[in-house]
Amino acid sequence: MRRFLPALLLLSACSTVRPAPATDVGHLDCRNAGEPAVVFIAGASRGAADWDAVRAALDPDVRTCAWEPPHSGPRTAGSDTRLLLDALKGQAKRWVLVGHSYGGLVVRVASATEPDALAGAVFVDSVHEDLFDPAQAAPVSERQHIDWVRSFRDATSVELPHGVPVLALVADHRGEPGWEENLASQIKLVTGGAPGEVEVVERTGHHIPRDRPDAIAAAVRRLLAVH
Secondary structure (H helix, E strand, O other), X not given: OOOXXXXXXXXOOOOOOOOOOOOOOOEEEEEOOOOOEEEEEOOOOOOHHXXXXXXXXOXXXXXXXXXXXXXXXXXXXXXXXHHHHHHHOOOOOOEEXXXXXXXXXXXXXXXXXXXXXXXXXXXXXXXXXXXXXXXHOOOOOOXXXXXXXXXXXXXXXXXXXXXXXXXXXXXXXXXXXXXXXXXXXXXXXXXXXXXXXXXXXXXXXXXXXXXXXXXXXXHHHHHHOOX
């Protein structure tokens, strides 16, 4: 079953793709002070603004950073991770990574790349390889910048976050076809967490940052309280 993959993965596209300009490296919007910083990573074709309501719901003494990715492609979870970690230099010594959808793949690669800096991770209805069919993935185009096949390869070649608090927030599709498979995939994301927890977020679709920013803010506060 692949009921819960975002539609973007399944769209067809055929336009010619130009390589990303060398200056198109994305940027990081950081606010407030403190450690660890909470770093927000949006889904495919989304950006830092997705997290505005979540950031506003957090206490002003929590340092937050929202990643605005490059606006051209091709991009992969590995390439986005390298740019994100470069942008984080000097911004914080430790961080909690929060990734929605495709952003969950970036969380996985970044966690494995800088494990000593990882204070925790929150997966927000993350995509997962168990529900991914490479034959149905949208090709990279002017409108669709993600190389999904390479991104899943990047994420599955490293270990999941472990030894730190890990939460997975899941959109509430209970009773719909594919629900059990989707829930099982989210449980796998938190198996190495200390603790590792899955929460089904009521009254939400796949875009939890828009539908329930309060639930994400509450999950971040709960994770920070562990430290």
